Amino acid sequence: MRHGRRAIVFLGLVLLLAAVPPAAALLGQPFYVDLLRRVMIFAIAAVSLDLILGYGGMVSFGHAAYLGVGAYAVTILAVYGVHNGVLQWAAAVGASMLLAAAIGAVSIRTSGIYFIMITLAFTQMLYYLGISLDVYGGDNGMRLPMRSQFGGLIDLGNGTEFYYLVLGLLVLVVLFVRRLVDSRFGMVIRAAKSNEPRTRAIGFSPYPYRLAAFVISGGICGLAGALLINHTAYLTPDLMHWTRSGDILFMVVLGGMASTVGPVLGALVLLVLENALSNWTEHWQIILGPFLVLVVLFARRGLGGLLWREERDG
Amino acid sequence: MAEPLLEVRGLSKSFGALSATDQVELDVLEGETHAIIGPNGAGKTTLIGQLAGDLRPDAGRIRFAGEDITALDAPARSRRGFARSFQITSVYRDFTALDNVALAVQAHAGHSFRFWRAARGDEALRAPARAVLEEVGLGARAEVPAANLAHGEQRQLEIAMALATKPRLLLLDEPVAGMGAEESQRMVRFLATLKGRETMILVEHDMDAVFTLADRISVLVYGRIIATGTPAEIRANAEVRAAYLGED
Ligand SMILES: Nc1ncnc2c1ncn2[C@@H]1O[C@H](COP(=O)(O)OP(=O)(O)O)[C@@H](O)[C@H]1O
Ligand SMILES: [Mg+2]
Numbered sequence: 304m305r306h307g308r309r310a311i312v313f314l315g316l317v318l319l320l321a322a323v324p325p326a327a328a329l330l331g332q333p334f335y336v337d338l339l340r341r342v343m344i345f346a347i348a349a350v351s352l353d354l355i356l357g358y359g360g361m362v363s364f365g366h367a368a369y370l371g372v373g374a375y376a377v378t379i380l381a382v383y384g385v386h387n388g389v390l391q392w393a394a395a396v397g398a399s400m401l402l403a404a405a406i407g408a409v410s411i412r413t414s415g416i417y418f419i420m421i422t423l424a425f426t427q428m429l430y431y432l433g434i435s436l437d438v439y440g441g442d443n444g445m446r447l448p449m450r451s452q453f454g455g456l457i458d459l460g461n462g463t464e465f466y467y468l469v470l471g472l473l474v475l476v477v478l479f480v481r482r483l484v485d486s487r488f489g490m491v492i493r494a495a496k497s498n499e500p501r502t503r504a505i506g507f508s509p510y511p512y513r514l515a516a517f518v519i520s521g522g523i524c525g526l527a528g529a530l531l532i533n534h535t536a537y538l539t540p541d542l543m544h545w546t547r548s549g550d551i552l553f554m555v556v557l558g559g560m561a562s563t564v565g566p567v568l569g570a571l572v573l574l575v576l577e578n579a580l581s582n583w584t585e586h587w588q589i590i591l592g593p594f595l596v597l598v599v600l601f602a603r604r605g606l607g608g609l610l611w612r613e614e615r616d617g
Numbered sequence: 618m619a620e621p622l623l624e625v626r627g628l629s630k631s632f633g634a635l636s637a638t639d640q641v642e643l644d645v646l647e648g649e650t651h652a653i654i655g656p657n658g659a660g661k662t663t664l665i666g667q668l669a670g671d672l673r674p675d676a677g678r679i680r681f682a683g684e685d686i687t688a689l690d691a692p693a694r695s696r697r698g699f700a701r702s703f704q705i706t707s708v709y710r711d712f713t714a715l716d717n718v719a720l721a722v723q724a725h726a727g728h729s730f731r732f733w734r735a736a737r738g739d740e741a742l743r744a745p746a747r748a749v750l751e752e753v754g755l756g757a758r759a760e761v762p763a764a765n766l767a768h769g770e771q772r773q774l775e776i777a778m779a780l781a782t783k784p785r786l787l788l789l790d791e792p793v794a795g796m797g798a799e800e801s802q803r804m805v806r807f808l809a810t811l812k813g814r815e816t817m818i819l820v821e822h823d824m825d826a827v828f829t830l831a832d833r834i835s836v837l838v839y840g841r842i843i844a845t846g847t848p849a850e851i852r853a854n855a856e857v858r859a860a861y862l863g864e865d
Contacts, residue, residue: 500703504671
């Protein structure tokens with residue numbers, strides 16, 4: 304079983320996450336449900352980035368754009384009285400995929416630092432667009448008028464129900480990305496990352512496959528955006544700030560690129576640590592920064608690599 | 618005489634002031650093993666790069682099977698039947714030998730917008746890949762990551778990947794370079810088994826290998842082809858002896 308240990312780590316993580324709401328209730332600490340829900344939403348974003356970064360070698364430094372577009376799509380529909388969750392989330396995913404198609408079409412023809420700069424530039428543009436959109440709160444942001452409605456099927460106003468919905472979606476996203484990277488499609492983007500001249504020489508044109516991966520990744524991250532706006536219930540352009548893109552990138556690197564499960568671990572460690580340290584001292588960044596640098600320097604395959612020790616998927 | 622499979626006319630490419638390919642004319646017949654020899658820096662790899670579609674020529678035309686393919690890129694040429702090995706071994710180091718060859722099979726098995734079934738469990742890719750690995754003598758090494766294969770085995774793997782695309786023209790850039798004597802002999806014996814079945818352009822320094830394998834030889838010096846002929850003709854050619862074979 305090549306991926307046996309990684310599967311066990313994932314199962315353990317899921318069980319642990321599933322136990323959070325009852326444990327928090329028992330301890331009288333409902334705050335943890337909130338924290339871990341946020342962790343899982345960012346984990347979805349990080350797994351989506353891993354698809355193109357870890358497996359496809361595309362260093363998107365602009366994934367916050369899709370978080371933002373997902374959140375704006377939900378909020379804008381809500382402002383105009385559309386509260387149906389299925390419609391809102393479909394719009395969030397669809398708009399993110401369209402945006403990813405546009406950004407990808409331009410950026411994927413480049414590589415290296417240019418790719419990073421183009422994805423960053425697009426996201427900065429959207430950030431400033433968000434600031435200028437006074438109808439939707441501009442710089443200050445605005446409250447989400449009402450959380451997404453699912454006709455009584457599930458109530459996002461109920462913290463626990465929302466929590467398990469996010470957990471379910473996270474599991475689906477991880478399994479989906481795993482299938483994707485092992486499919487013929489996935490093998491092409493991994494091959495193109497591993498050795499592009501060889502890939503072209505055997506007859507693949509990597510571009511359309513990379514673009515498709517980029518669009519799928521954007522769509523998944525847009526879903527995370529729809530979840531995040533329901534989580535915070537407050538829309539702000541800060542969702543698209545470049546530091547947010549950096550956070551997501553860091554979760555992937557910290558947890559382990561090209562491992563699907565690693566980014567979940569990365570999101571968990573980064574956000575929980577950030578929370579714990581910021582409760583303890585206001586200078587938490589001085590501690591967190593060096594810790595992250597050490598992990599990246601000494602665990603080349605991230606925290607995940609320490610746990611399952613297997614070669615990453617390549 | 619039948620039309621050549623490959624016709625190169627007036628092919629030229631410069632790097633700055635350096636003329637790496639200079640008005641090259643080359644015909645390769647169906648089924649022929651055509652060796653290209655020449656001193657280091659003569660422009661052999663640059664020529665192969667232009668034939669494979671990795672490098673754009675500055676001038677000239679390339680026709681393949683009656684079609685002008687000058688404007689086509691490498692993947693498009695691969696789909697028309699070009700396959701190559703690189704002078705510096707180029708395989709997927711993190712993937713197993715079988716994965717490497719299965720990817721080459723996949724590249725020629727229709728589009729790859731197939732998102733669901735695991736490619737590694739797909740016998741439509743694995744079975745032909747295993748057969749080619751057997752053919753080149755790597756059958757027992759199928760599950761070894763390419764990075765862990767010996768140098769000679771990696772070169773065999775490259776040829777397996779080329780063969781897995783069912784090529785009409787093999788471009789082999791120094792397939793025995795860097796090999797030990799024994800490995801190199803094994804490779805030459807293997808290439809001899811392809812002779813006649815495959816059409817090959819073989820860039821090689823090893824003169825024994827060239828004179829064993831080639832039907833015809835072209836001699837490239839400073840980007841120009843100074844002679845083309847049978848091995849016997851090339852051996853007898855005074856200009857070639859002076860320029861290349863190191864005799865006077
Ligand atoms: N990308 C490049 N840029 C500049 N010069 C190059 C490049 N590639 C090859 N050359 C030069 O072109 C000449 C031919 O190189 P090459 O085709 O590799 O020769 P060979 O394969 O016969 O040894 C050499 O002088 C080499 O330095
Ligand atoms: Mg060379």
